[in-house]
Amino acid sequence: MKTFANINEYVLSFPKETQMLLEQMRMTIQKAAPNATESMKYGMPTFELMGNLVHFAAYKHHIGFYPAPSGIVAFKDELKTYVTSKGAIQFPIDKKLPLALVTKITKFRVKESLEKAKLKKNYRVCENGHSFLKSSDCPVCPQCEKEKKPLTGFISLLAAPARRALENAGIKTLSQLAKLSEAEVLALHGMGISSLPILQKALKEKGLTFKK
Numbered sequence: 001m002k003t004f005a006n007i008n009e010y011v012l013s014f015p016k017e018t019q020m021l022l023e024q025m026r027m028t029i030q031k032a033a034p035n036a037t038e039s040m041k042y043g044m045p046t047f048e049l050m051g052n053l054v055h056f057a058a059y060k061h062h063i064g065f066y067p068a069p070s071g072i073v074a075f076k077d078e079l080k081t082y083v084t085s086k087g088a089i090q091f092p093i094d095k096k097l098p099l100a101l102v103t104k105i106t107k108f109r110v111k112e113s114l115e116k117a118k119l120k121k122n123y124r125v126c127e128n129g130h131s132f133l134k135s136s137d138c139p140v141c142p143q144c145e146k147e148k149k150p151l152t153g154f155i156s157l158l159a160a161p162a163r164r165a166l167e168n169a170g171i172k173t174l175s176q177l178a179k180l181s182e183a184e185v186l187a188l189h190g191m192g193i194s195s196l197p198i199l200q201k202a203l204k205e206k207g208l209t210f211k212k
């Protein structure tokens with residue numbers, strides 16, 4: 001199975017019409033869960049908020065939406081016309097996506113995640129009011145980190161077009177950058193050759209390199 005470094009790569013691997021549906025899903029979920037972070041998990045575009053929030057994926061005949069079994073049970077009446085299983089909903093690819101329903105289900109999952117997280121010992125609320133689970137590999141608020149990283153991190157060293165190239169590719173951290181080869185980075189629209197030494201130096205400082 002081909003693996004994708006980020007959601008953009010995943011989306012771009014599909015035909016144009018499917019790409020549009022995937023972007024609709026992504027934007028709808030982003031709006032319904034603005035504090036969630038994007039990732040790729042189990043080979044699928046994923047939104048995380050103190051754990052997995054929802055996943056989605058494209059298939060030949062449907063878009064799959066995975067809001068956990070609880071997200072399906074809670075909306076079973078509204079989902080009657082769709083094929084569902086314990087953890088998955090199928091939206092036919094030749095019909096309009098029920099984006100209002102995706103919004104409702106995602107918001108339900110946000111509420112559920114928060115309630116669940118509050119019961120955990122490592123539940124924290126940062127000074128900016130974001131809820132998060134403190135973990136040993138990430139002791140700080142991930143939302144605050146996400147918001148400030150482009151300003152203080154390696155991305156701030158780059159010229160604006162190169163910065164936008166990385167942002168458009170969903171690259172926000174050095175470990176994400178290290179998953180790409182030099183050729184792949186240079187292929188990003190707006191990335192100039194003069195940015196390479198800056199990125200190499202930033203990677204090296206963290207003990208990382210571009211993918212060989």
Ligand SMILES: [Zn+2]
Nearest residue numbers: 126130141144
């Ligand atoms: Zn915060």
